[in-house]
Each structure stands twice: as structure tokens, then as C-alpha cells.
Amino acid sequence: CGANKDSYGGGVNRESYAYPFIHDNFEKEFGNMKFDVIIGNPPYQLEDGGESTRSSAIYDLFINKSLELSPKYITMIIPSRWMTNNAAGISERWTKKILNDKRIKIMNDYESSVGLFNGVSVSGGVNYFLWDKTYNGPCEYSFNYKNGEIISKKINLNSFDSNILIRDLKLHSIIEKVIAKEGNYHLSDKNNFSYYVSPVSFFGKGKQFLTNWKGYKDHKSNEFNIKYYLGSKGHKSNYGWVKESQVLNGKNKINKNKVFIKAATDLSKLDGNVFYGEPNSVCSQTYLVIGHNEDKDLTKEECFNIISYISTKFFRLLLETKKTTQHGSRKVYQFVPLQDFSKPWTDEELYKKYKLTQEEIDYIEGKIATME
Template sequence: MNHQASFALRGRNPDVLTCIANLSNDEVFTPPEFANQMLDTVAEAWATRNGGANLWADSSARFLDPCTKSGVFLREIATRLLKGLEGEFPDLQTRVDHILTRQLFGIGITRLTSLLARRSLYCSKHATGEHSIAKSFASDDGNIWFERTEHSWRNGKCTFCGASKEGLDRGESLETHAYAFIHTDDIKAQVAKMFGGNMQFDVIIGNPPYQLDDGGFGTSAAPIYQLFVEQGLALEPQYAVFVTPSRWMTGGKGLDKFRERMLSDKRLRSIVDFPKLYEAFPGVKIRGGISYFLWDRDYQGPCEVQTIWDGEPTGSPVSRYLDAYDVLVRRNEAVPILEKVRIRREPTLDVRISSRKPFGFATNFKGQTSPRGLLSPVRLFANQRVSWVERTEITVNPDWIDEWKVLMTAVQGTSAAVETKFLSKPIIAGPGTACTETYLVAGHFSDEESAKNYASYLRTRFVRFLVSLRKVTQHATRDVYAFVPDLPLDQPWTDSKLYERYELTRDEIAFIESQVAAHNDGQADDE
């Protein structure tokens, strides 16, 4: 063996793993630089726990990537161990074999990615191949496991991951996307079966698939990354570090129980958050940004939260208990502002906001283009148009028709890397009106003055800032208003009045105005 050349895990310029394209926005390859940030976080925690000891000099430490794609985590760990274990194993080949056969383990998510991961780690798609740097494996797979797994169908859905049978039960020639790590009720037994014995890992690290692509057969794509996290923690490693979309922090389909578990888990040692679109994974559009967390099995205490913006920390990390609210307030600077609002114990706006389909009409409902021929016409606000319906067609909240209403779009957001408005401009809809699912009825009133004062309140930066703390996607449902106080509507509200009411400091005001842009004019749309 040529001592250094044969173990050239990163001997090319540029690094090949920075050049490959992502499979999709759901199966995203981790950039090597980002993977190393995560590994640094683990190493620091290990040193803190073990009197300054070097994780990469521990020949007994075991590592698992349960959702390996490019193999970048395993490759970078191998590079670190190769240097750290030089004193214990002076012979390079002996050191390489020890690291690859006894310390590094991976589970491929598809056949293609398992081959790619082996190529990254062993320098050969087969661990026993001619060009493999490992010389002690008996099987081609080495320690990167992959076998085709089938879904467990019941009533048209997989009982483990919720995949659509119509979309993914498609024969042996195509991938099932039934990821073995999450298709089991006993993850410890599953891993023991994969690797041939009782396996206890010191570090579990990975970037799981984010959601299932079932070809559009589901009503909407459901996240699955939380299933990988839950299974990883169930293995009880010393440390677990995962990168995921940040949507779990405030919302996301089917993520309520996961969010509650994560926020209440005092073993979360740190979270590093990248809220800006494209910040961490250039070219990959993950609405709401991404983050990674470090879970420490033997830790109990507050979690250190750090935000990264344009490659730099926004300030010093802050240790805080995450279950202070029902969502994770991502920016440390926002917490003291929110506390000044909540200490007054005022009712909140989410009680006022309607549910979806406030009058029973779907977004694609089309009324008449004019009121002609209708006995009792009602003006209907729809998607970028106004139409007309017969009053008797409205069976949901008919008592709202003749009140003054303030309408807000149910979806608000842009494709820009940074969201700055968070809510649309309010629309004041007078008596004799209704709307489709495009809008929510944010409030309904007996008089025009209250409606106008309420609309002015919703336009303030202060309100939209509080909304931003709960809004991580384009959807602006009633839940995003749960931090906004429901104030008396006997006056029009302005930001200056609100800043004074809640005794905000100059720095706090500056932070709000750095995050939330003013609307173009001072009036709500009046129809």
C-alpha cells in the first residue's frame, strides 16, 4: 500500500462531494463544510464531557449515519480518526482497517446512495474491491448496509411512514423509498440484524430525507425526517446530531407531537439555526431554512441557541429552556420582546381568526361574474377576482355576511431568500360580502370604525413581528396570530403607540424594524 496516496479521501481539487447534484429537495446532499461544522459540535461536547479528551483519538468510539447518501459524514469522520489514531496505530493499513471495520457504520437510503457512500468511504463501490482501501471486509457491502425494504400497507398507506400505496407500490424495478431505519417497531433489533450483533453507538449523525416523493398521489407531501430522529434517539447513543428543515420548530404537517417532544427534552444541548433561504445548502429551496441540533444523552439543562445569518452568528449563543412556549422562538433577540408582551396576560388574536373556508367555499370556487339574476346577491372575494353568489348558497357563518369584516390572505410569502412582510395587507370588506378559502376572516365587526382600527393594527410592524415568530412557511393560519395581543379597537394603532405600550427599548425597536418591512402605504385595502 502506498502509505498516503492510497488513503486519499480528499486528494482531489475540488472535492467531488461539492460537485454532485442533489437527488431532489427531499434528499439533499450535505456539503462537506457543513458536515464538518456538525462534527466540530460533537467533538466539543465530547471534550467537555470527558475532561478535554479528543474524540478522534478514541479507538473504541462507534459512529452511525442512519441515512447516508453521499457518505460525507463517514468520510469526514474517517479523515479525523486517521489523524487522531496515528499514535495508537502507527501502521497506516492497520489504522485504516480498524477505523473502517470497527468504528464507522452507515445505512444507505437507496441502492444508488449506498454505492456512492461506499465509493466515498472505501474508495470503491465494493468494500472488497480491487481499489478498496479496506482490506479486512468479508462482504462487498462493508459496514454500509442496504437491502431493499418493502412498505407495510394498510388501507392504502404504509403503517410506518404513511406513504401512498398507489404512488410507491410500483414493482421491483424501482426504488420503494421504504427506508429500513424507520420501517420497524424495534430499532435496536433492526440495527443488530443489519450489522450482526448488539450495536451501541457513541455518535449518530445524519441528514435524513425530508419528505416522501410519492409521485403526487398524496394530498400533500408529509415530512418523514422526524421519524429518523426519533429512531436515532431510541438507540440511546451518547450523542446524536441531525440536520433537518426548521419547520418543526413552529409548524409543519404532522409535527405537533414531535415538536412537543423536542421542546420538552432537556437533553437537547444546542441548536444552530439557519433561517435564511439557501444559507446552509446553496441552491436548495427549503422554506423556513434548516438547522442542526446536538442531543446529549447524559445532559439535563437549557439548550444553547445560535442563529447564523449570511455566514456569521447574529450574536452570542443564548442558553434557554425551549418549552417556555408551544413553539421554538428562533431568534434570541425576540425573546425579551415577547416576554414584555406576554407578561400583561392579554387575550390573543388567534381566537378572532377564522378557520379555513370561512364561508365554506374552496379556493377554486367560481361565482357569477355579475349579480344579474340573483335574488339576494353577495359579493364574493376570491383569488385575484370578485364574483357574486346567491345568499342562500352560504351555509357557513351566514351571520357574518352583513357585518364589517377584515380579510387576510391565508397564504403570504415570496420566493425571496428573506421574508419581510409576513402578512398581506388587510382588506376591509363591508356588509353584503363573503370570501373563498383564499382568505381568512381575521375579524368581523358591527361598525366600520372598529374594522378600520383593526386593519391598521394588523398592518403594524409590531403585529407582523409577533406573527413572524410563529410563521415559518407561506401559510398564515390562525395559529400564527397566537402571540399577538387582542387590543381594544377604540383607536387606530400605530407602531409608536405599541412600542410605548410595551416599553420597548431602542435596541428592541431597531431589531423589530430590521426584521419587518413597512407596507407601502398606511391604509388597508378598502373594498
């Protein structure tokens, strides 16, 4: 699993159960002993000595081991990022398995961990759950909002068969209305906005075009004649110039219209986060490329209409369905429906199109900041 005995097997100022719980053979140690209840607050991630900004989660190993022991009840408190496949080290297969487990009877989910642990903030919030061996049905799910509001509802944890849990219960009715209009758009990439969004490293490869890559020139020349958007702080213009041989991927889109959108952003500001990528331009791995598709080239007008759609609160609310941290790959756009991009879009048009109630509109307007 990657956990080492020195770090998780005891010692001064360390808990001593983690390593043996994951690795020991309980049948060999205890024979046919039955466990009634397993309660835990397991280690959340591997210690990496500070070398990584996103350590690998290991709490899934504790849940797996607990399920193997087949107790009557399991209750644990763990981070919530796994619910939307945003936890490093947690496989989508594992997430799907847990969401489809009808023995999870109760789950209490917190949007923010502030106030739950002294001096510790867990990105994406935390949850605790009760797994009941004899139960088979929907989960009594409660979502605790940052403002103190709590909403509870019996739900299937696998929201809309998407293999994620949409944690915010106020979102469910809005997505239901989008599905009523668009069908199961979220289950096929070609029917939602992720179709337009490129994988990471669209123009680069390996270390080429990483944010700190220095192979560009500050001034245009006959050789270095392709505009290169950096996305790094501290550069006077946010772009430099590269030559075609340095573009290792996506060469066929160099001279096409496109939109660049930062992979890591909260999208509260338009400037620098989302902008038109003119012909004869590429970007660093800081950005995802909208309009990368082989089977469709965007016009300049369509690009600006897409930017108008991204600027809406409706778009950004549905983006947050899967985007529990600032970083977002193309997968986080799964619940954003496609639109006709021959025209620009406003929130008012989208609210009307999907027949949202005033209560739903007020929720969106209050939750999502106006884009500056």
C-alpha cells in the same frame, strides 16, 4: 409511515439506508449491540411524484428511531419548520416532546439554508443539533441570521411554555415586555389576536369557495346578490356574486362588518391582502375572516382600527414569530396581543405602551417593511 421500500431502500442514484433504518428491528439484527453516536442528514419528506406542493415530512421518524436506540450522542441536520408547527406531517405532540427534551445540549439554527446546500433551498431554514444522553439542562442555542449575524444564548427550547421555539433571539426580550404588560396572553386564545381570526373555510366547505371555484356570477342579480371576494389572479374585479344557498358556513356573519385577510401573504402590501368586508359579503377560502366570533360583532370603525393595527410593524413582527412560511392559519397569531379597537393604532403608540428600547425599535424598523 408512508415511505416505500423502492423509493427509500436503495437503487441507482438513491441512498440505501433510509427505509431499513426506520423499519428494521435492530435488536433482532444485532442483539444487544450498543450505539455510541448516530449522525445523519435524513430524507426530509416523502416523494410524491410532484402531485403535492407540501409533501409530508419524515425526518421525525429518523429522530424517533435514533432515540429508541439510546446512543450516547445523536446529531442530525434537519429543516427548522417543525419548531413552529409549520411542517406537514409533524405533529404538535412530537414538537412538544422534542422541545421539552433537556438532553438537547447544542442547537445551531439557520434562518436561511442558502449557502449550506448546493442548489437546494429548504423553506424555513435548517438546523443541526447535539443530543447528549447524559446532559440535562438548557440548550446552547445559536441563531444564524440571513445577514450573517449570529446570536447565542442558553435557553429552554419550549419558548414561554408555548410549545414552539421562537427562533429569533432578538424577539425574546420584546415578547417578555408584552407578557409583562398583558400577562400570559399567548397561552389563551381569548387573550390574543387569534381570538378574532377564523378557521380556514369560514364561509365554504369542501371544494365550495376554493380559489378556483367557478360557481359565482360576474354580475349581481336578484338571486346572486351577495358579494363574493375571490382572491384569485386574473379576474378583472376580484369579486363576483353568489346566492345565500351557496354559503355553507358562517351565514350569520354575511350581513356583519368584518375584515378579510389573506391566509397566504407576507403582509408587505395592504391592498388586496387586508381589507374591510362590508355587510352582505363573503369570501373564498383564500381569506381568513376577522370578526367571525359568535359573541362579538364588529363595528365598521373597529374594522378599520383593526386594519390600522395589522398595518403596524409591531403586529407583523409578532405574527412572524410562528409564521415561517407565507401561509398562516389562525394559530400564527398567538403572540399578537389584543388591543382596544375603539381607536386606531400606530407603531409609536405600541412601542411606548410596551416600553421598548431604542435598540428594539431599531430592530423592528429594520426587519419589517413598511406596508404599502
